Amino acid sequence: MNNKKNTVSRRNFISSSAALAIGTTLVGPNIFGRNRLLNSPVPNSKIKGVQIGVITYSFRSMPDQSAEATLQYVLDSGINAVELMGDPAETFAGKPESPVNWRTFYGLMGKKRNNELNPEEEKSFLEMQNTMDAYNKEVATWRSTVSMDKFKELRKMYNDAGVTIYAFKPNAFGKDNTDEEINYGFKAAKALGASHVTLEHPSDDEHTEKLGEMASKHGIYVAYHGHTQQTPTFWDTALEQSKYNALNLDLGHFVAAGNEAPLEIIKKKHNHIKSMHVKDRQTPEHGQSNVVWGEGDTPLIEALQLMRDKGYSFPATIELEYDIPEGSNAITEVKKCLAFAKNALES
Structure with missing residues (x-):
């Protein structure tokens, strides 16, 4: 997967991306409440028709995990669309500590x-x-x-700052969750403005059928995520069960699982992909590690350009999983990932 030409190309992208991100990359967020948010520039991370988003899990190392602080991290990263983890939203809505x-x-x-x-x-x-x-x-x-009022308020706060919420990931859709919790998750996602919820694939056909049926009543898609258990046929049963079952493909994990031709699953399943996690991982032969973008075996440049050239509408979601270098922080690294994507899409 990594020939000499690709290696040189990736090195060039790393250098160019670093240059784009330099200047403010080591500056952390300044959280001064609502006034700070109102004074933040409105970001735009839709590049050449491809929506680059970020899963807020990427900011898990940051000290303040509130909805307001998370929004500031997103703004400071230059991102305008997110897959929102459950904790910031639910805490904002009054969930027990x-x-x-x-x-x-x-x-x-x-x-x-x-x-x-x-x-x-x-x-x-x-x-x-x-x-x-x-x-x-x-x-x-x-x-x-719980009332949906606070979720609607959070949506307005994010939207007013220029950030849309396209996916919601609360821990509410597992086999151990009640039907009331599952219905709550769909209602909260709709209140936040999300088109789909994301969750780890339960590896249980009965449960994916149940979720698909419940999702249809709310008009919200269920996009199943996977790690190294992903294969080209991993989602097939769920997709057959309901049109509301979908993919939250993780391209990096797919490569780390040893699957051949990772771009093919994007081409074949693009109508069912609601969002795709992008990260750089190595193949099993090279150790499977999460690495800085451009240093691994995941064809990120080619995948982003495929999305651009084919006009695929699902977001490419930055998920920061490689180790943050000393002296840096999550915002800095997400900005580098965004710069890498920008370089790829504008080439």
Whole structure:
């Protein structure tokens, strides 16, 4: 997948992208409340017809995880469309406060997924999981009665700042969630202005059929995400079950899974893709690592140019997963990713 010509091309893109991002890349956000937001320039990350967005998970390392601070991170990154994680929106709407440190929990969850937990971390993860189980019951009760007014208010705040919300990812669509929570998730997504919700594929045909049926009643699509279990036929059963079942393709994970010809799945499934996560990962032969854009085996340039040339309308969602270099921060790195995409699309 990486011949000499492509390697040289990627090096050129890295240099050009760095040049585009230089100047403000090391400046963090200045959060001064609503007045700061109103004074922020309106971003535009739709480039040559391709909407470049970002999943707000990319800012998980930032100190303030409120909806207002998250919006500021998005604005400072130059992005005008997002896949919004559940926590900022639900906290804004009054969700009970979590007794668990989310950053720690997500970190352990990632290591658990990769079978990298040591015995002490495994014990901590299990303790957190037990605490989370009790907390989730409390949240389920809250979700069953909460008004949509605060979600509409959040949508207006984001829209007024120039940012649209195209996808919503609350932890409300799993097999352990109640039907009331699932319906809540669809209603909240609609209130936020999203066209679809995203979630990890449950690997359960009965559940994807149920979600597809429930989604049809709300007119909101369910876009299933995958990691290295993705294959070209990974979504086929769900797609056959309901027209409201769709893809949240992750191109980097798809490459890391060892799939050949990653551009082909975009071509074949583009009518079912509601949004696509973009990151650079290596093939299994090269270690599967998340790396700085342009240094891995994921054909990001070619994928973005394919979207441009074919007029595909789904967003390309920046997901920052490589290690943030010392002295940098998430905003800086997202800006670099955006500059890389801009370079690709304007070439």
